[in-house]
Each structure stands twice: as C-alpha cells, then as structure tokens.
Amino acid sequence: MPDEMSAAETVRLEIFGAEDVEPVVADVPPNERILDACDDARAAIPFSCRSATCGTCIVHVLDGAELVEPADAEEAEVLRSHAASPDERLACRLVVSADHGTIRLRARRG
Numbered sequence: 138m139p140d141e142m143s144a145a146e147t148v149r150l151e152i153f154g155a156e157d158v159e160p161v162v163a164d165v166p167p168n169e170r171i172l173d174a175c176d177d178a179r180a181a182i183p184f185s186c187r188s189a190t191c192g193t194c195i196v197h198v199l200d201g202a203e204l205v206e207p208a209d210a211e212e213a214e215v216l217r218s219h220a221a222s223p224d225e226r227l228a229c230r231l232v233v234s235a236d237h238g239t240i241r242l243r244a245r246r247g
C-alpha cells in the first residue's frame with residue numbers, strides 16, 4: 138500500500154527543449170525542488186548560481202504554475218531585473234507544492 142500511495146503522490150514534470158525533441162519527463166514528489174529533478178533527469182535547463190542570483194535558469198511555465206510555490210521577494214526581484222514575463226520563474230527556486238498534476242517547462246535559454 139505505501140508504494141501505491143507514493144506513486145500517486147508525485148507531479149509529472151515535462152521539460153521541453155528543441156521543437157523536434159521529446160520532452161524530458163520526471164516524477165517529482167511534493168516539496169522537492171525542480172532544480173534537483175532537472176539534475177536527476179539531466180534536463181536541458183541551464184543553471185549557474187543555483188541560488189536566485191544570476192537569472193540563468195529562467196523557464197517559461199507552460200502549464201502547472203498552480204502546482205508550485207509562489208515566487209518569494211528575492212525571486213521576484215531577479216525576475217524583474219531580467220524583464221521576465223508573468224509566466225516565467227527561476228527553475229532553481231521552483232518547489233512542488235502539489236501531489237498530482239503536470240508541470241510543463243521550457244528554458245528561456247537553450
């Protein structure tokens with residue numbers, strides 16, 4: 138029974154890259170950072186500082202914005218300084234807040 142419960146308590150993460158390439162897919166449990174899931178899945182999201190400073194990891198959240206924690210003041214300031222659109226977030230600051238659903242991301246930079 139615990140295995141069934143843990144399998145159900147994940148969010149499907151789809152990370153899109155080039156137009157003609159299948160997305161990288163990962164199952165991410167609540168409270169896990171997208172950064173860690175991207176590392177584990179070897180997804181094509183560029184990271185540099187990993188601490189909401191550089192803006193390298195800006196991603197478009199194509200679907201599932203409601204499944205992650207909202208941006209805090211520090212992230213919002215970095216996004217503002219990079220003229221981010223309302224659907225963009227820092228992948229290094231995204232933390233899953235739900236236990237089911239699908240999040241679709243695309244890196245701003247390839």
Ligand code: FES
Nearest residue numbers: 185187192194229
């Ligand atoms: S890796 Fe630098 S802001 Fe995310």
